Amino acid sequence: MLTTKQISELLRVSEETVRRWIRTGELHAEQDGKGYLVDELALKRLVDEKSQIPGNAMNKVLPIINDLFGPEAAKFAKSNLFDPLRQSMDQSAPPRPEASPESVAEELSQLKRKKRRLELEHELKLLEIEEKIAVLEQKASRL
Structure with a gap:
């Protein structure tokens, strides 16, 4: 189970x-x-x-x-x-089927949104890591 x-x-x-x-x-x-x-x-x-x-x-x-x-x-x-x-x-x-200009534009728009979302997620992860680094550096400086 x-x-x-x-x-x-x-x-x-x-x-x-x-x-x-x-x-x-x-x-x-x-x-x-x-x-x-x-x-x-x-x-x-x-x-x-x-x-x-x-x-x-x-x-x-x-x-x-x-x-x-x-x-x-x-x-x-x-x-x-x-x-x-x-x-x-x-x-x-x-x-x-051949792509229409509208479908290409929609797909392009979706990909741009996806790229931006991934960029923001990446930035957020980097900020989380930088925050952990700062906390550890503070602890290390106190030792």
Whole structure:
């Protein structure tokens, strides 16, 4: 049996995501006080289901799937994940429609917003580190 925290660490998702899967019934769990316990088979079923959805973020957990459930489960998950390289090489894939000026402008706008958000997150992390450095330097100067 695994806790929501253990699952979040294994799958590299937030604990809230795991709790949401439980609330929506995607992941079967047993109540344990204020928390939940999840059977490994229930987790395996969820991972199998999620890995079959093209473009799903579960592809980042392939190494974890391999560690938890073995190479066959990882192979199954990989074969059912969205693979842009494989799709681009597949001649039977439908051609991508031409982009309109509006769609290009929207995508550009989204990328600029994403870039700015990442820059701000980076600055925030740097400030947090600088604050820790300042605290440690003060402690060191008192010694």
